[in-house]
Amino acid sequence: MLEESVVLIGKKPAMNYVLATTLPLAEGKKVVLKARGRAISKAVDVVEVVRRRFVQNAVIERVNIGTEEGRVGNDGRARNVSTIEIVVAPPNQAKKK
Amino acid sequence: MLEESVVLIGKKPAMNYVLATTLPLAEGKKVVLKARGRAISKAVDVVEVVRRRFVQNAVIERVNIGTEEGRVGNDGRARNVSTIEIVVAPPNQAKKK
Numbered sequence: 001m002l003e004e005s006v007v008l009i010g011k012k013p014a015m016n017y018v019l020a021t022t023l024p025l026a027e028g029k030k031v032v033l034k035a036r037g038r039a040i041s042k043a044v045d046v047v048e049v050v051r052r053r054f055v056q057n058a059v060i061e062r063v064n065i066g067t068e069e070g071r072v073g074n075d076g077r078a079r080n081v082s083t084i085e086i087v088v089a090p091p092n093q094a095k096k097k
Numbered sequence: 098m099l100e101e102s103v104v105l106i107g108k109k110p111a112m113n114y115v116l117a118t119t120l121p122l123a124e125g126k127k128v129v130l131k132a133r134g135r136a137i138s139k140a141v142d143v144v145e146v147v148r149r150r151f152v153q154n155a156v157i158e159r160v161n162i163g164t165e166e167g168r169v170g171n172d173g174r175a176r177n178v179s180t181i182e183i184v185v186a187p188p189n190q191a192k193k194k
Contacts, residue, residue, distance in 0.1 A: 083141075
């Protein structure tokens with residue numbers, strides 16, 4: 001079974017998440033990046049920086065988008081928030097030698 | 098051949114893009130939503146609102162992420178910007194009767 005590592009994208013600088021994504025990939029594990037709302041753009045940035053600078057042949061296996069319901073906003077009203085899930089696989093996972 | 102409609106996500110309110118996406122879907126066309134940088138989150142929001150409120154069985158056919166190189170920022174330095182492309186198909190496209 002292939003181990004997966006989950007990285008939740010939040011408010012820290014993107015480079016923190018780039019590192020958190022690069023390390024498991026370098027060990028041959030898949031990484032699932034998850035983000036909500038405005039952090040979605042950052043999740044895409046993180047994947048792109050990893051693929052261009054750190055793990056060059058990393059493969060984007062899957063990108064899912066969705067909605068998380070019933071989160072309560074600052075005004076006390078329930079609101080939905082969009083989500084993204086990006087699965088990145090290490091290079092040799094995809095092209096099996 | 099299946100007609101495609103392209104919606105570029107920018108700085109307008111999300112509902113503008115929701116409408117621009119809903120109309121072609123209602124006519125049986127595919128819609129390609131494209132966004133860069135911070136607008137990426139808005140693109141995901143638009144697709145989710147369309148699927149939940151307007152074209153309930155619309156199908157997300159494909160989500161691609163990438164990088165656009167060489168855009169020059171406010172400081173005059175070239176910088177890369179992340180991009181997303183989401184292809185949404187009308188319901189009857191996917192499940193052919």
